[in-house]
């Protein structure tokens with residue numbers, strides 16, 4: 001099947017119900033997307049599908065043929081993604097780092113849709129789990145990256 005990942009059309013030979021996460025990591029070698037829970041709870045596997053944060057561990061590959069899929073590897077190609085990464089660095093958000101690609105993509109999706117989010121918008125959008133408890137720094141970085 002054909003998948004459009006990071007602006008490139010990729011031909012992958014997998015079962016239709018293979019989780020998108022495994023296509024990205026195992027078939028395409030894009031290992032910035034992480035496996036956490038595998039049951040759509042933690043958000044470590046977040047990618048953007050047509051701009052929406054999507055849990056790739058529970059997304060069958062066949063369901064996203066024809067969609068634009070974006071992973072952490074190219075997040076800085078957009079102005080918003082670049083601002084988010086800069087804010088993450090400035091605020092020294094990551095601790096172990098495992099959840100952070102998903103967090104950055106969730107923040108990028110939020111700020112693309114809502115450049116000046118309220119605290120409630122941030123609470124609503126930033127729901128990925130972080131076992132290191134970096135939530136306060138995540139919120140600070142999202143505010144820094146907003147246009148306000």
Ligand code: FES
Nearest residue numbers: 036037038043057
């Ligand atoms: S690994 Fe997909 S949500 Fe946890």
Ligand code: FES
Nearest residue numbers: 096097130131132
């Ligand atoms: S930085 Fe370690 S899980 Fe989030």
